[in-house]
Amino acid sequence: DIQMTQSPSTLSASVGDRVTITCRASQSITSWLAWYQQKPGKAPKVLIYKASTLQSGVPSRFSGSGSGTEFTLTISSLQPDDFATYYCQQYNVYPYTFGQGTKVEI
């Protein structure tokens, strides 16, 4: 199975900060990577797919980059609504696997 490792596990930031979350795959997944945001008690919501494609309706302050085994999710200017947990997911091969999550807190 492909292991997905996110860092950091927790990130403390302030409104307006630029935030970067890293996701590393244990083997190449080319660009088959998605990023999700999850708030407490809610289902995940997709932000980015195919490593860098912004899902319709997602604010442009979110961006994704990377290929192969290293990927990043960047929030250019953190907003109050962005405090949540973020997960990466590889869909290059079954079984699909998620990172352990990065909690962005105040």
Added chain:
Amino acid sequence: EVQLVESGGGLVQRGGSLRLSCAASGFTFSTYAMSWVRQTPGKGLEWVSAISSSGGSTFYSDSVKGRFTISRDNSKNTLYLQMNSLRAEDTAIYFCAKDWSSGWFDYWGQGTLLTVSS
């Protein structure tokens, strides 16, 4: 509006069985692959199983292979997960998720909680 509504969760004893359902609406259900993803309370996400649009192909995580069976009824726009030989570690919120095209999920249900008691 796309809606995915899970049902069937509850409390079951270790070794027992349960079937989850996911009722889909707002899109052409028969043309999309679907998955089940679970989340242990307070923990991360774990993909459990997937099924192709026709139901002809199914995939499972190693942790549930041989115990869980995914299926769908395209005439009823419903996805199922039959869970047998349940273990304490199967306790989780189970989400159904719509696969947009190649393995990422554009819509998720609200989840249904399964608790396996020992």
